Amino acid sequence: MKQFISALDVPGIPALVQEALHYKNNPLADRQLGQGKRLGLMFFNPSLRTRLSTQIAAQQLGMESIVFNAGQDGWAFEFADGAVMNGSTVEHIKDAAPVLSSYFDILCIRTFPGLVDRDQDYAEFVLQQFIKHIRIPVVSLESATLHPLxxxxxxxxxxxxxxxxxxxxxxxxxxxxxxxxxxxxxxxxxxxxxxxxxxxxxxxxxxxxxxxxxxxxxxxxxxxxxxxxxxxxxxxxxxxxxxxxxxxxxxxxxxxxxxxxxxxxxxxxxxxxxxxxxxxxxxxxxxxxxxxxxxxxxxxxxxxxxxxxxxxxxxxx
Amino acid sequence: MKQFISALDVPGIPALVQEALHYKNNPLADRQLGQGKRLGLMFFNPSLRTRLSTQIAAQQLGMESIVFNAGQDGWAFEFADGAVMNGSTVEHIKDAAPVLSSYFDILCIRTFPGLVDRDQDYAEFVLQQFIKHIRIPVVSLESATLHPLxxxxxxxxxxxxxxxxxxxxxxxxxxxxxxxxxxxxxxxxxxxxxxxxxxxxxxxxxxxxxxxxxxxxxxxxxxxxxxxxxxxxxxxxxxxxxxxxxxxxxxxxxxxxxxxxxxxxxxxxxxxxxxxxxxxxxxxxxxxxxxxxxxxxxxxxxxxxxxxxxxxxxxxx
Amino acid sequence: MKQFISALDVPGIPALVQEALHYKNNPLADRQLGQGKRLGLMFFNPSLRTRLSTQIAAQQLGMESIVFNAGQDGWAFEFADGAVMNGSTVEHIKDAAPVLSSYFDILCIRTFPGLVDRDQDYAEFVLQQFIKHIRIPVVSLESATLHPLxxxxxxxxxxxxxxxxxxxxxxxxxxxxxxxxxxxxxxxxxxxxxxxxxxxxxxxxxxxxxxxxxxxxxxxxxxxxxxxxxxxxxxxxxxxxxxxxxxxxxxxxxxxxxxxxxxxxxxxxxxxxxxxxxxxxxxxxxxxxxxxxxxxxxxxxxxxxxxxxxxxxxxxx
Missing domain, CATH: 3.40.50.1370 (Aspartate/ornithine carbamoyltransferase)
Incomplete structure (x- = not known):
């Protein structure tokens, strides 16, 4: 599995459910699997249940995880191609994505809908811009239209x-x-x-x-x-x-x-x-x-x- | 010891003091004790000394710890039984506590007094609501009336x-x-x-x-x-x-x-x-x-x- | 090396560059070196690239790291000797520094210039106050006048x-x-x-x-x-x-x-x-x-x- 943003990314749901139940019975069964791997958790919207459960899952797989909040921690992204960045955005996704790709092995992202422009929300504009420019697997922690985890x-x-x-x-x-x-x-x-x-x-x-x-x-x-x-x-x-x-x-x-x-x-x-x-x-x-x-x-x-x-x-x- | 919110929870203070001094001389003496255990640190009030010292203690016992700020990280709790939740609180303690119980092995909580309603503060309303609904040991990181650590x-x-x-x-x-x-x-x-x-x-x-x-x-x-x-x-x-x-x-x-x-x-x-x-x-x-x-x-x-x-x-x- | 706040702290830059390139080829070559050591990362100004890269470096050396934001996490420092602290600052650097010295093995600090008083900025007042009162090595994560990492x-x-x-x-x-x-x-x-x-x-x-x-x-x-x-x-x-x-x-x-x-x-x-x-x-x-x-x-x-x-x-x- 190369990304996880929708049910369409999962070849067979029953098998994935069985894997989850296997971990429920054996939380540390694969504690070596993530050794030396790093998970970035990037939030455009605050979260607790999602953040905690994902960090715990990573820990149980032996991965390191680092949480950061876009915006709140000072990262206001520009997504528009060709933008003249003389306004409030401070970094283009085209520049941030390669950096995140070099720092992490997997990137988890939570985005949210504006609930104003349906076409933009349902195009998953922010999530898709990340996927377009990043070179590591992306996992959705909830997006504008779906919440697959x-x-x-x-x-x-x-x-x-x-x-x-x-x-x-x-x-x-x-x-x-x-x-x-x-x-x-x-x-x-x-x-x-x-x-x-x-x-x-x-x-x-x-x-x-x-x-x-x-x-x-x-x-x-x-x-x-x-x-x-x-x-x-x-x-x-x-x-x-x-x-x-x-x-x-x-x-x-x-x-x-x-x-x-x-x-x-x-x-x-x-x-x-x-x-x-x-x-x-x-x-x-x-x-x-x-x-x-x-x-x-x-x-x-x-x-x-x-x-x-x-x-x-x-x-x- | 099943909780730590007051001196009354400690059967013998001198023995606990000696255990602390033992760790002072041998910080990593029990680094296996907390292996695979998870500590939640929940703050209703910001903290640095308390947060840092507790995270360090957990590390030295081999525990993983995860910090989260109620309110700031988006979790405004309802504590009143029977409340019709059509206002600003977003989650009832009765629903949050079982989740925290499933995510963590020990929960550390910092609450604070309003300094307006003495009866409510001295009843330790918030802390006691957590204790009532949670199924894991609770450690106070300072409460409305006491600061046992x-x-x-x-x-x-x-x-x-x-x-x-x-x-x-x-x-x-x-x-x-x-x-x-x-x-x-x-x-x-x-x-x-x-x-x-x-x-x-x-x-x-x-x-x-x-x-x-x-x-x-x-x-x-x-x-x-x-x-x-x-x-x-x-x-x-x-x-x-x-x-x-x-x-x-x-x-x-x-x-x-x-x-x-x-x-x-x-x-x-x-x-x-x-x-x-x-x-x-x-x-x-x-x-x-x-x-x-x-x-x-x-x-x-x-x-x-x-x-x-x-x-x-x-x-x- | 006992501190890292400027090129002047580095006896030979080419050798340090070679060490960095060695880690680039072997990220986990020294994963035991930091075992049992703790890194504090203290931010007076928000950061992401610097925070993430330093946390990753620490992880790869086997160190634990803990991040905290002065101000935002509730720590407004007083730096002036002899101050009567009846205003907005809540803790004097003279009291905070020994605590940080006891909690951490290395302290990383990010400070920033006010861009108003050049003499104060170029004296690196805040950073130097930390160095003066702290008993552990200090690494600059960017200061008022320099950004050595x-x-x-x-x-x-x-x-x-x-x-x-x-x-x-x-x-x-x-x-x-x-x-x-x-x-x-x-x-x-x-x-x-x-x-x-x-x-x-x-x-x-x-x-x-x-x-x-x-x-x-x-x-x-x-x-x-x-x-x-x-x-x-x-x-x-x-x-x-x-x-x-x-x-x-x-x-x-x-x-x-x-x-x-x-x-x-x-x-x-x-x-x-x-x-x-x-x-x-x-x-x-x-x-x-x-x-x-x-x-x-x-x-x-x-x-x-x-x-x-x-x-x-x-x-x-």
Whole structure:
């Protein structure tokens, strides 16, 4: 594996999931693999769960990691070709990328969408500029449109908790929020569940919240949340802002919070969320504090997700 | 030892002091003890001495440590049960704690008092919420009311410099400052000297600066600084704001700075301060630059304090 | 070597360059040398290239390193002897330095000039206060007037690319910028090229941009850029503010950007810059994207520069 920015980079998801579960049972199985290798973690947006889980995965593979924050640590990049740099940007990506390539063996990058210009966000402009100019493998720690390490952790969690004898029903259920939230976790979850191919997949959201078809194709989509929840095995709860009316909050969310009342239609359902979760807005306390909740397990699986990915990339160096 | 937030967590202070002195002579004696273990250092308040000394202690025990700043790194916690999270907090402690429990083996936390609501500060609300929801040992890197790693370093320093043949006289002497300062270092020093039980202990401060009795019980308290200093072996200089008129600065401090003139009454006295110290406001240059000062030794002993505590906790895992 | 703040600390530059090149071929040749040693990296000014390259060098020597930002991490220092500290500074260098001496084996410091008071900047007040009070070796990560790790990397790059059979012509050519920039990279490059003694050295800049003679002595100085460039083997491009009219920007820079047109007079010239570079203001895209540019190699050589210096200092401990 030469990069990891989307499900499309993974030749076979089930095998990668098994590698992650292998590390979960044997965290230090490959502690020599990363010896003498260096991981750069570059953040354009702050992070804790992602930063910590990736650093831990690197440690367990014997790699050194160094964290740095673009902008905050003083690095404002220019991405435009031919720019006359007499303004606020201080270094062109064309000059920074070779330096990062010489300092690190793998570069992890977190970027974020502006939520204003959909074409630019969905072109993954910043991430792709790095990939274009860098000579080492790039791992996404969340980008403008996708969050593949989260999604792999989600699939690992599905694999661990799926019913033994039948194909699970997985529901992605839109939830209320007070802010305009990127579509990346939802896009990415949809992409990975579809690519995994081992679930019946339903997406439910209010009108106007349709996600990009590139990711949802293969899922059943409905605006009727209660119908979607019927007999679900897993309900993944997540807010996102509108893709069509880009970045907008179209709905106050009334009636869309998931609670136990709604899950009477799905008595066996497990509930997932990528965290951080707005309690009693997206999801009720009773669910999060009860036995249905898998949110802690998902977060814990972030380590094994990152470790499986870094391991694959280390083996390809 | 299953947690370290107060002197009450330590079964025997003298034995812990000896363990710290053992590490001072043999920093790498237990470099295998922490192998494969991970320490999280979580700061709600910035820190340098505490952060550095704890990271060094962890390194010397072979542990990996990862530092993160709540708030600054983007993590604003909700602590209230049942909160509808439609405001500025982004993650509930009930959701964050299990994640931290899965990522780390020991969690070190620094919290701070608001100095407005005494009941909330003295209930150690934030620290106790972490302890309630987390499943790994917690070490305080200073809390709203106590600073136990500092106090252990202080006791180590007393042990190293105490007179050979008699019980030392230890004086905690209030000092001027320009800001409203927490009581935690003073509370904690009082608690530890009392729990250590190997000194005659006097506390002196202006009227209105009485500390909480829970910590001072056992000490002699006087508003007459000169009387307190008489024949002292150790004078610990520290400012704190009022406990009774909570968080207030009641006195401009005139006449309370410690200088050589005052120490004519205690010719053998050693002088201590936890640093950072406001020179020529709390303590005079002549003392800090002279042979009486133990402030550098105290700060150096922070490493051995942290190492002894982490070692005890590692052995109990 | 007991400190590294200027070319004057280096007994023989060619030998140090050879040591750096040895590490470039064998990064882990001395991975045991720093075992059990600790490097503090203290920044008064943010940094990325310098921070990353020094941390990498330390890792490759087996040293632990800990980064901290004075100010940002809460440490505002007082440097004045006898200060009554009732203002904004919270800790005196006289108290901080012994603590740092006990926590670390080597201290790396980055300071910066105020560009207002030339005497204070050129006395290297902050750096010298640290050196005065600290008991461990100090390495400059850039100071008010010099940037020796950059200059060593520059000399390494000259050594690697110099013509085989003759003495190279090296030109330091002033470039436009939109801000008032310190003289340190330029001073330092001049000092090192002169101390290296293996090049014909020309400095060119507009009138009023004369650098301090202490560093330039030995170089030919001209205001005629085109004359300076004639038959150059290396052109080092850099902006700096005025030394005589201290810190001022005297010239809008029109006509001083280096481009291919100007280099018709020096067809074999390699072009250097310490990065970050303002494209199409200091240097044209065509040069930076073409085969003349050594800027990536210079940045990559920062690692070997730091590794050679830390190695020398470790051997002297």
């Amino acid at each position: 989260q999604s792999l952790a989600d699939i690992i969690t599905l694999e661990e908790h799926k019913p033994a004898a039948r194909r699970p029903k997985v529901v992605l259920s839109w939830a209320p929020h007070i802010k305009s939230i990127p579509q990346c976790v939802s896009n990415s979850f949809a992409q990975w569940v579809n690519a995994w191919g081992q679930a019946d997949f339903v997406i439910t959201h209010p009108e106007g919240y349709e996600l990009a078809e590139d990711y949802t194709r293969g899922a059943q989509i409905t605006h009727n949340q209660q119908e979607a929840l019927q007999d679900a095995d897993f309900v993944y709860v997540k807010n996102w802002s509108s893709y069509n009316d880009y970045g907008k909050v179209l709905h106050d969310g009334a009636g869309w919070m998931l609670d136990e009342q709604k899950l009477k239609a799905a008595p066996a359902a497990k509930v997932m969320h990528c965290l951080p979760v707005r309690r009693n807005l997206e999801l009720s306390d009773e669910i999060l504090d009860g036995p249905r909740s898998l949110v802690s397990q998902q977060a814990a699986n972030r380590v094994w997700s990152a470790q499986a990915v870094l391991s694959r990339i280390l083996k390809s160096l | 500092q106090s252990l370093a202080d006791i180590i320093t007393l042990e190293e410099h105490k007179p050979a043949a008699r019980r030392p006289k230890v004086v905690l002497s209030w000092a001027p400052h320009i800001k409203s300062i927490p009581q935690c270092v003073s509370n904690s020093f009082a608690q530890w000297v009392n729990a250590w039980g190997q000194a005659d202990f006097v506390i002196t401060h202006p009227e209105g600066y009485e500390l909480a009795e829970d910590y001072t019980r056992g000490a002699q308290i006087t508003h007459n600084q000169q009387e307190a200093l008489q024949d002292a072996d150790f004078v610990y200089v520290k400012n704190w704001s009022s406990y009774n008129d909570y968080g207030k600065v009641l006195h401009d401090g005139a006449g309370w700075m410690l200088d050589e003139q005052k120490l004519k009454a205690a010719p053998a006295a050693k002088v201590m301060h936890c640093l950072p110290v406001r020179r020529n406001l709390e303590l005079s240059d002549e003392i800090l630059d002279g042979p009486r000062s133990l402030v550098s030794q105290q700060a150096a002993n922070r490493v051995w304090s942290a190492q002894a505590v982490l070692s005890r906790i590692l052995k109990s895992l | 950059q200059s060593l990397a520059d000399i390494i790059t000259l050594e690697e690319h110099k013509p085989a059979a003759r003495r190279p012509k090296v030109v330091l050519s002033w470039a436009p910028h939109i801000k008032s920039i310190p003289q340190c990279v330029s001073n330092s490059f001049a000092q090192w090229v002169n101390a290296w003694g293996q090049a014909d050295f020309v400095i060119t800049h507009p009138e009023g941009y004369e650098l301090a003679e202490d560093y330039t002595r030995g170089a030919q100085i001209t205001h005629n850029q085109q004359e300076a460039l004639q038959d150059a083997d290396f052109v080092y491009v850099k902006n700096w503010s005025s030394y005589n009219d201290y810190g001022k920007v005297l010239h809008d820079g029109a006509g001083w950007m280096l481009d291919e047109q100007k280099l018709k007079a020096a067809p074999a010239a390699k072009v250097m810059h310490c990065l970050p570079v303002r494209r199409n203001l200091e240097l044209s895209d065509e040069i930076l994207d073409g085969p003349r540019s050594l800027v990536s190699q210079q940045a990559a050589n920062r690692v070997w520069s730091a590794q050679a210096v830390l190695s020398r200092i470790l051997k002297s401990l």
